[in-house]
Amino acid sequence: MRGWLLWLRWSWSDLRRRWLQVVAIALIVALGTGIYSGLVSTSPWRQESNDASYDLLNMYDLRLSLTQGSYLDGAALLDAFTHVEHADWITAVEPRLILPTLVDASTDAQAIITPGRLIGTDLAGTLPHVNDVYITAGRGLDSADVGEPVAVLEHKFAAYYGLPPEGDLLLSGDRMLHYVGTGLSPEYFIVFTDEGGMMAEANFAVVFVSLETAQALGERPGQINDVLLTLTADADREVLQAELEAAVQGVADVGLSFMLPQDDQAYTMLYEDIEGDELFWRWMAYLFLAGAVFGAFSLATRLVEAQRREIGIQMALGVPPIRIAIRPLLVALQIAVLGVVFGVITGLLIGDAFGVVLQEMMPLPVFLKPFQPRTFLEGAALGIILPLLATVIPVVRALRVEPVDAIKTGHLVAKGGGLAPALTRRSGASRVLTQMPLRNLLCAPRRTLLTVLGIAAAITLLVLILGMLDSFDATLDQARAELYQASPQRMVVQLNFFYPENSPVISSISQLPEIGTADPALQLGGYLMHEGKTVETLLDMVSMESPLWRPSLQRGTYPGEQPGVLISEIAARELGVQPGDTITLRHPQRTGLLSYGWIESEVEVSGIHPLPLRFQTYMDLQQADLMGLAGWANTLQVAPASGVTQDEVKQALFGQFGVASVQPISAIIRVFEDLIGEFVDMFAVMQAAAVFLAVLIAYNSTSISLDERQREMATLFAFGVQVRTALRVSIVENLLMSLVGTVLGCGLGILFLVFMMKGVFAEVTPDISITIAPHLVTFGLALLVGVLVAALTPTLNLRKLLRMDIPATLRVME
Amino acid sequence: MKTRERTTGNIIELEEVSKKYQLGEVCVTAVDNISLGIAPGEFVVVLGPSGSGKTTLLNLIGALDTASSGDICMDGKYITRMNRAERSRYRRETVSFVFQSFNLFPGLTALENVQFGVESAERKPNGGTAKEMLSRVGLEHRLHHFPHQLSGGEQQRVAIARALATGNPILLADEPTGELDFKTGIQILELLHEQSHSGRTVLIVTHNREIARVADRVVELSSGHIVRDGVPENHIAAIADLSW
Structure with missing residues (x-):
């Protein structure tokens, strides 16, 4: 027991020596485990809240x-x-x-x-x-x-x-x-x-x-x-x-x-969404955890390397490897425990914030947020196991070194020049101090790589989160641009039945003084089918000659004489078709005055429209005879007369015979916004965590790197190099690493963004095709966090440099 | 009030200098009320066992550390009254160091390490370029080698070349042969000895009494006090006569 206490005290002393980095790593682990616990907790909350709400209001059987x-x-x-x-x-x-x-x-x-x-x-x-x-x-x-x-x-x-x-x-x-x-x-x-x-x-x-x-x-x-x-x-x-x-x-x-309740759309969606959303949020949590693990790995590696000689002495004294491994592992355990404690708090806070978003998005009579011990235990287990695993690798490496090599001191431990020789012949006439940052980085490629990867991990998460928000925005912008085009005042009037275009119902609407233009249209349900694959569709038949509005083309052409459809990119992908291909359209056809039957027609995929909704399909109204509805309409696209507001059009159409609903086109966009609103709101909560995590990792990586250069700093000072010059060397060194890390992080961030949007999100929300379009501001912020924070980290160590005990640092045995 | 400059024949002048450290609740006096003067061009060995205060003395002279009391006047200037920037400047322009564990920059070649010495002094070295300096220490064939590609003796020679490249009048060496074998140690000692012949003041700190035999002057410390100050006990020996 006494022996254990010694190891515990020893590891605690290791931990205190690097307390700031330890706290930073613990916070990184906390964000990883907290986000995991907080996000995954929302699934049982939703399940229980749904059950309780349906029970309370006595849902039908x-x-x-x-x-x-x-x-x-x-x-x-x-x-x-x-x-x-x-x-x-x-x-x-x-x-x-x-x-x-x-x-x-x-x-x-x-x-x-x-x-x-x-x-x-x-x-x-x-x-x-x-x-x-x-x-x-x-x-x-x-x-x-x-x-x-x-x-x-x-x-x-x-x-x-x-x-x-x-x-x-x-x-x-x-x-x-x-x-x-x-x-x-x-x-x-x-x-x-x-x-x-x-x-x-x-x-x-x-x-x-x-x-x-x-x-x-x-x-x-x-x-x-x-x-x-x-x-x-x-x-x-x-x-x-x-x-x-x-x-x-x-x-x-x-x-x-x-x-049955299962046939109720709201009921089904409320329950089915839980599973899909959980999949998405789990992936997000795993990515945060991966960042946290990498941070822990990076620190653990450095801690173990710093103990290399002590480990060698213990090996020389015959201490069994398993006991030698205890000390660094205990440090990792202490970091992990600290991280898990912070993680529980973070998880509760994040869960609470997400709970607020969920309540706003989908208000229920009962919203239960019971503490999820299992999820938090899972998070805690991950938070403890992963940093420990991350420490095992460097510990095993350290234990493989021969004791005689591990206990060497002074110049005998001189590290290899790494990649620095690559630059020797290119040094030119520039000053040594100017070359020093790059030389230092190349001289210790493993250390540099760890720092670069640490920064890259942070930037990856940042670009991923912000990139998702940007992509949602871009998708909305794309939808807005398509639906508005040059007629943002456009409104859609749904009729309560099919009427002949020249019927009194339609004429009376068209002739209202508040209406500027009224284009008849048809809206029908249907199915697109190709080689055994089927996509349910909403078929809007509008005039492709309409000056008010017609769908834009992303690819292909407008339908010609032959029946043709404009389908969404996502539907084309799912069906495996391109413009020019022929598909089967299953659609209603009028068989009598008031009777309809389903038939299948072969139609050409004339083009792809840019609206990112899978189910949306357009067809020229001139093809309405395919449905037996030539000259008929159940929808009108209208534009208010000059000087007339949309509200005035609504007022005028209220109570008008045959009118089922009147919607400004902006209302349709609002529905679209609501569809992805949950994710946008959730990400708004997460982006602060991502920025914080990025700053922490960036700071931590560069701070550790700086600690390892203390002796070289002391040598510079011994030769009278001023603090500002030494600081400049450090800043340039960090700037180079953070630039590479940021560029790498941006690249990886985009890769993960594509994976999350095209893989996970597409599975969760298959009706919407998200345009992946990270904004320049996101990369600006990544640059700000990755480069500026990392590069300026040395200035946070200015006090340490000013108070450096130069003789003691110069004497440090490696 | 004392002025910031004074003129004596000595390039190094210590007046009742003490250095105390607080180690927990214990106050340790590493250097206790030492007064010492060293003339330009002297080859001085500070001798003493471990803990006698010799390295602390060297650090005080090199302005790497500050005295608790007393004055240190170097080349006519009181470094004990200098601020941080002035001490940096003093180190740049007046003293050069050779460390026991060399402290070369691992990412720079031998030539670049020496070039650093040239540039840190911000003036043309008296003796020539970095390449010439390395030639003087016999390393003209190792110019583009990195520290890890050099032996311990070669590394220390690069460190000496770096110190010489500054062109500074005072060379401070802390156990310069401590990590080297006898043969290499002798070579390093010869190099340092040559410097005093060219007018540089050389101050070597060591616990090795053999090295003290070749000094112009030996200052022996014990528990922070000077217990002996003078020429070597018998006579000044030739480096070739040394053995340890």
Whole structure:
């Protein structure tokens, strides 16, 4: 025991001698383990928060929806349900009436007119309601509100526009509602529109009212079109579905569909995202850990090298190698423990910051952030094992040296000239002090390499993090540029059905004085298929001759006489096609006045458009006869008349027959922004950590290097070289190393950036193709951190130089 | 008030110089109230056992260390009253060092190490260029070799050439033969001895009594005090007569 205490004290003394570098390394390990623990903790948080939120609001087990436009008497339907064979499997029933509507939530400051949905629920029914509403502000609805024009507004919509917890709404048909609160409901934890728009709170308002109020507003007294059910654990869903379908048919012959929670887009996305995001964040954490390990390795190597002679003496005295290894390993262990302690704090702080981002991005009624002992233990284990492993390599190397070589002193230990001979014949007439920095670096190539790699590791992380932010920005800019082009005021009007271009519905819209230009268009769902691969697509058919807007070309040509499509780069890559290739387009075709069927057509890939969304495909409206829709439209691209604002266009179109929604093109971009917003916000948290880590590693690498040059510094001083001159030599030396390290780090950063974006991110978010475009400012910052910090590190040692005990330093035995 | 300059016949003048170190709670007096004068061109050996204060004395004379009390006047200037920059300048212009473990710059060739000496003095050396200096120490064939490619004796000769290249009038050598074998040590000693013949003041610190036999003057220290100061005990021996 006493022997152990000696080794412990000895290693502690080693640690104290380099306390500043030790703290820096511990902080580096802390950032690595902390980011790992903090990032990975968010996955169980999300899982538990999702579970708790769905439990709290009593998420349905089975949803029954009548075909669009079908309604049934609520009482008769519920009565029929009570008579099905396995009625005892049903634990709760929630009849609803869901109506599409336009919502005008305009305030004095802004015009807010969006499509939306009116949801009537039975307030008198048994509590808790299925898919209840969690009130985030104001109050909820109660039995006193039955039949009253009182509502609760969906939280995300209200939050997006900063609406107060109470106010007035105007619905289609000039129906006024007073909302008394805002709330979250499971189906809208992530807002999806009927058209498939995701995170669409900017463009979609959900209004919760009593069932009676909805029936009154929809002029559907007593009728419902949607039923939510919760079931017992032993319920056989397929059996029950069949029984319920029969029961519905017994009431009336209407079409119906069933949904499980897994069919709910918000539900699926909330759970599936966790796995994908975790993969992404784990990679990020591993990269930070790699930086930390490298930092630890670098310091450990130098610590062991500094102990070379002592190790030799111990070997000469017959101390077993395993015992000799204890001292440097104990130093590594102490650094690791210190790092892990800091790491837990860092992890908690980072986790907390990420928690805030997640809550803002995806607010849930319950957001749980329980401490994740397993994740933190994993982080701690990595934080301890990795630095120890990093120390083992130099320790083993030191133990392989013959004792007789290890205990040599003075000139007998003279190091090799390294790569310095390469410069001897090129020294020219320049002063020795001018040549000295480069000579010093080449003279100890291993030491120089370690420092360069240390700086490179720091810069790699910095370029990676900032490069990702830049790439997200560039992708958004690319989307903006494409969607705006020369018509930033462009708006998209969705019609509630297909109308002939010369129909009164379209004419009345086009002829509104607020509308400058109105180009008919078609928007259809479909599939692109090629050699067994399929990509789901949103097919926008617009006039390729339109002066208002048409897709740009990245490659290829606009479709000609033959049917052709412009597809996204990412879809082309996935399908393995190039402009000029032929693919199969599966699309709807009108077969009767109101009937549609699916057919497959061979179309040419005419070109690639620059919008970075996989699902987006464009086709010339002139090809609409392929769909049996020549001369028809379900969308209009409009431009406000001169001097008319977008808000005024919205106002004019509100209540216009046939209009389902009106969106400025900027709103579509907002949705796009929201899609990658989570990553942008998370990275904003991480970039400070990356800069800090980079500064720490850069400082540490150069500081260690400087420590190792103390004796040469003392020799310079002995010959009367002034401190400023010696400092200049050091700065130039560090500048050269940091320049190489920074350039290497920038290169590696770009490589990792490509790997993270094209590999990991593409797997997590396959619908978006990120343009890899690190900004010049990022490289500027990398240069600032890598070169300036590293180069200026010697100035931080100025005090040490000024107070140097020159005779003692000159006498130091190597 | 004392002036910053004085004129005596000596190039090195120490007046009641002491150097004390605080080692934890213990105050160690390395040099205790020493007064000493050395004339230009003298070949002086400071002799003493380990811990006698000889290296501290050398460091004080070379302005690598500062005295706790007393005055040191070098070539007419009180270095004990100089600030850091002035001490640097003094080292550049007045003294040169030869260290026991050579302290050559490992990244520079022999020629460049000597060239450093030329440049650090910021003036043309009295004796010639770096190449000439290396010729004088017999290393004209090793100009482009790095320290690790040279033997210990060759490295020390480069260190001497570097010191000579400064052209400074005082050469301070701390155990210059300490790491060398006898034969090489003798060669180094000859080199140093030659310097005093060319007018340079040479001060060698050693514990080797044999080396003291060839000195013009021997200053023997013990526990920080001068216990003897004068010519070698019997007579000044020839270097060829030495053995250890």
